[in-house]
Amino acid sequence: MAGPLASEVSYDILSFDQLDGWAEDDHAAAFSTFLNTCGDMKDPDWQAICRYARTEPEPRAFFELLFRPVLIDDRKPALFTGYFEPELDGSLSQTARYRYPVYKMPLEARQNRPWLTRRDILESGVMQGRGLAIAYVDDPVELFFLQIQGSGRIRLPNGTAIRVGYRGSNGHDYRSIGQELVRRGVYEPHQVSATVIKNWVRRNPVEGQELLYHNPSYVFFREVSKVPADRGPLGAMNRSITTMRSVAVDPAFIPLGAPVWIEKDGKQPLRRLMIAQDTGSAIKGAQRADVFFGTGDGAGRAAGQLRDPGRLLVLMPIQRAYALLPESAI
Incomplete structure (x- = not known):
């Protein structure tokens, strides 16, 4: 499961009573979220678990009976x-106000990895005149952060909205512009947030554009407006994700669709069973996770404040969990 890093990875199986806050969680909410995507998991053991889940077992007993918590250390x-x-x-059309295109993925970006950098895509004219714009927005900074989030809604002048979701990237590694501001001495690490970065770029338009170019990764979108307005955006499993129950992980370590137990520390500790239903270009590592906070500005403010330590455990089917251990540990 851990791919090329397997030699550096260790596994430890815990019991459920070793999970801080396990008994107090809303297991039914996690169970409902698990059901949204478990049918898309292809391995036979996961398929068998999903079939049993559809018989409506008691949620906490379901997880405790069929899974074991695994701590993956990379x-x-x-x-x-x-x-x-x-x-x-x-x-949907370009105007003096709405000037910044939200692009579909061109064929050559799929065929060449990596493709052009963010700077090249925006300055070379390679995207223009090809019908690749899904829509046009009024703020290049918000568009940059839309690419970081990977999905969003675009409100149109007539009061309707379209929804866009992640289609792919240009293949370049993500580089944090927040960390770059810290490196330059503009801010201390504890001062950096999405709001702080946005305000700095707007106050310094020339330097701000160069700062955005520091991240060579560029994300392309697809329209996903068929997703009902009362459902979350589509995650990596092409299903709607759930506020505060869906989490983005690194699929090199954690199977998409698997339950994960979150023990987030910091000012507002979080102990919660979530489902690994999404990925992200900046989410790399066995103990790296991105919690989905929902839609809109309030969710954005809450999400932007989160940068905390803790630990993550993936709930694996029992036989699969024990198969991860070296023979000497069994």
Whole structure:
């Protein structure tokens, strides 16, 4: 499961009474979220578990009977962050106000990895005149953060909205502009948030554009407006994700669709069973997770404040969990 890093990874199986706050969680909410995507898991053991889940067992007993919590250690510190579905103002046609295109993925970006950098895509004219714009928005900074989040809603002048979701990227690694501001001495690490970054870029438009170019990764979108307005955006499993129950993980370590137990520390500790239903270009490592906070500005403010340590355990089917251990540990 851990791919090329397997030699650096260790596994430890815990009991449920070793999970801080396990008994107090709302297991039914996690169970409902698990059901949203378990049918898309292809391995036979997961399929068998999903079939049993559809018989409506008692949720806590279901998890305790069929799973074991596994702590995966890849020698990297745990880090929890948050993400959300932003809402932008835009138009289906380009105007003086709505000037910044939200692009579909061109064929050559799929065929060449990596493709052009963010700077090249925006400055070379390679995207223009090809019908690749899904919509146009009024704020390039909000568009940049839409790419970080990977999905969002665009409010149109007539009061309707369209929804866009992640289609792919140009293949370049994500580089944090917040960390770059810290490196330059503009801010201390504890001062950096999405709001702080946005305000700095707007106050310094020339330097701000260069700061955005520091991240060579560029995300392309697809329209997913068929998703009902009362449902969350589509995650990596092409299903709607759930506020505060869906989490983005690194699929090199954690199977998409698996339950994960979150023990996030910090000012507002979080102990909760979530489901790994999404991924992200910045989510790399066995103990790296991004919690979905919902849609809109309030969710964005809450998500932007989250940057905390803790630990993450993945709930694995029992036989699969024990198969991860070296023979000497069994």
